[in-house]
Amino acid sequence: MRNKNKSVLVLIIGIIILLAVYVVAVPKLRRKFNVIKTPWGEKIKSGNLAPDYEIYKTLEDVKKFKLNTINVPVLIDIKDLNSSNVTVNRKSIEKAKTLIDRLNRRGINVILEAFPFIKNGELYETKWKPDNLDKFFYNWENKALNKIVEEVAIPYDVYAVNVASNFVNMEKYQDKWCKIIDNISNKYKGKITYRTNWWYTSKIDKNSQKAFEEKLENKIFSKVDFISVAAYFELSDKEENKTKYLKKCLKSSKVYNRHQNIYGELKKLSEKWGKPIFFGELGFPRRKGAAKEPWNPIPTSVVSGQEQANCFEAYRDVFKNQQWHLGFSIFAIGKEDEFKYYYPSKESTEILKNWYNN
Numbered sequence: 147m148r149n150k151n152k153s154v155l156v157l158i159i160g161i162i163i164l165l166a167v168y169v170v171a172v173p174k175l176r177r178k179f180n181v182i183k184t185p186w187g188e189k190i191k192s193g194n195l196a197p198d199y200e201i202y203k204t205l206e207d208v209k210k211f212k213l214n215t216i217n218v219p220v221l222i223d224i225k226d227l228n229s230s231n232v233t234v235n236r237k238s239i240e241k242a243k244t245l246i247d248r249l250n251r252r253g254i255n256v257i258l259e260a261f262p263f264i265k266n267g268e269l270y271e272t273k274w275k276p277d278n279l280d281k282f283f284y285n286w287e288n289k290a291l292n293k294i295v296e297e298v299a300i301p302y303d304v305y306a307v308n309v310a311s312n313f314v315n316m317e318k319y320q321d322k323w324c325k326i327i328d329n330i331s332n333k334y335k336g337k338i339t340y341r342t343n344w345w346y347t348s349k350i351d352k353n354s355q356k357a358f359e360e361k362l363e364n365k366i367f368s369k370v371d372f373i374s375v376a377a378y379f380e381l382s383d384k385e386e387n388k389t390k391y392l393k394k395c396l397k398s399s400k401v402y403n404r405h406q407n408i409y410g411e412l413k414k415l416s417e418k419w420g421k422p423i424f425f426g427e428l429g430f431p432r433r434k435g436a437a438k439e440p441w442n443p444i445p446t447s448v449v450s451g452q453e454q455a456n457c458f459e460a461y462r463d464v465f466k467n468q469q470w471h472l473g474f475s476i477f478a479i480g481k482e483d484e485f486k487y488y489y490p491s492k493e494s495t496e497i498l499k500n501w502y503n504n
Contacts, residue, residue, distance in 0.1 A: 190473030199480030374426030429477025451491025
């Protein structure tokens, strides 16, 4: 009788162990099988951090939006829009190390970005025009990129390094960028990307067409592992839009009657260089008018979390299953207050958290 009771106890323990394995392992297997693959690997679902991000809020947002990657900025202090000098912000680099250590323990990938912090964040990198280009390129490589690669990217084994973001006035110096990327690649074995700014084309604006063709031929994109794009494309001239309408706008924009095929141009850029496209910044202000001026934090004074959500949903539906599209990074998370106009609304959160997870 005692042996029979012992056998029953062993059987019960075995069943409990099997149930525990099922509860833990099966959801993971389901997530694995549901991952959408590209020729370059798994889709990236990331979030850009605000320059003044909070570590605890970042970790909360990773769970909230179900992210597998975080774009971590290291602030690069720059005096003004004409300065050629750059300095790594020491507090920022130490903060990044602390965060990345915690992200690594959670299995979250990191894209490390040298973030131009011009006049304490008052000015934008799209307007930056250094007065001495040779000095700028030397300093950017040696005083910014090399420092964050040697101090953070290599020892913390980060997934990717973003060598530049939205440098509108410096992008045309292809050979200098190619040399920098080659030098970084010699010491850092992770992935390298470069984030180009959004653009527009119009059938009645030949200069815009020429500018796109020049971007298309830029040799920088031959050197990177994936092409990042800050996706602030102007879609609709309406202040309020349905998702279905915005999806049409992505293939024929309605702003100023341009009829820009944003989807087609991004695909063309990917095909030109055989590299995937990644939305290194994908964000919309929580305002009516967000689809007309996504780059403007306050396009109108009327708050609309639904308009923001419709913009995200349109991008999701158009690009989600395209194999040449590698993923996106939400702009911007890691801190939420009354001045964070781009932080996703409740309606947007529902769209974002299930992106790639269905």
